[in-house]
Amino acid sequence: MDSNEKTVRSLWKYPHRIFAILTFSKKKIVGADEYQQARAHLLKQEKEATQLLQRLAASRRELPMVQISNPDRFKFDTPEGEKSLVDIFDGRNQLIIYHFMLGPGEHAGCVGCSFCMDHIPNLEHLRSRNTSFAAVATAPLSEITTYRKRMGWKFPFYSSAKTHQAWKEAEQAGETVTWKPGNGYFGLCVFIKDGDRVFHTYDTTARGVESILSTYHLLDMTPMGRQEVGNGMNGFSLHDEYGVEK
Template identity: 45%
Template structure:
């Protein structure tokens, strides 16, 4: 990767002010986009999902833990996997102290299709303490389009059908197996409503590591492939020639 040009302080300041104008414009556009997101209509969830958690079986309303809002991260961990997706794990490493979300009447939980025993083993390895539930044996992952299996439900990833994904040149990775994403729910009494979901690069803003790297000259360093360098945090060493996560270009 080429280094930035070397210039005088005056030239740097002029370039920085030009960029600042674009950053301010982006801030205003982001604020408007956030307002539009908050104004989305919502859909009531009537399916009686049952999740397996550390204290036994719970329903979707229980994941709110008494709060008004719930953010669910769809963590890629299939029933036959020994470890979770490295990209999802990177994002999980960036989850902050949940007290701040709780103060805003918002709960957070991860949900995976793996059995709870598999989740618990991997969670302990990674040292995480956020709530994490198993949707094993339910239709939750299929209904929210983070597990693709045409024998169960039609493929629909990032709001595009199988045909639309192929027309867009999206790789076969989006047509089967586990995907990551995030869904938001609102509770009114015992009624639960789905307000928002995002997939693929829609979760970028949650990843503090990427946000930090985006401020640097070298950026995310993905010349060899999307997230090619990402490992589980206890597995870094030589950057071997491995395929990247790849679940970020749809």
């Protein structure tokens, strides 16, 4: 095997090396003064983006909300037994739910969902702001627990199979369920509670969940960026499968 063939095979096996080559081929090398001028110009753009995001967050908080009728009918299997939507607020006024793609009999969860959940922080910070978090999936609780243990996650992760059935019954009765993800899809939903009254206030999916991905935010600061082709979390693996031959 000649050196050119070795190089091609190496790049095919480790495609992120291509991004390094492309980055160095187009980066301009300048002196300190020119760098500082360019950095000052970018800082102005960054501040404008920060202000835009602040306005967007304010608009998000001002969205109207939908009351969920009879929230106790939406059940989740948890390690402590069956709980309702009201119960999994865990005594707090706000709740964030991540709809995770892991179905019955699947040995591993969606790679993209798993990548997202690797970014969930110590929940004490959220809880100090009167907010609970839980992930839910349609798989049985035993399978969810096995996968959660494999991934080393500490956040609550419940089975929503009974809730999916309740959604079907609600829709058959003519109700519109605003917090149900698309068929076989993922997403974040946000709720607020006043006593036993529960309201759906926000939901997002697809690239809308990128706001929680600190890996992306860190990579966005680097010359090579996210090292992806197109949009989406391509190229990532389950965190215990890097370097494992498939």
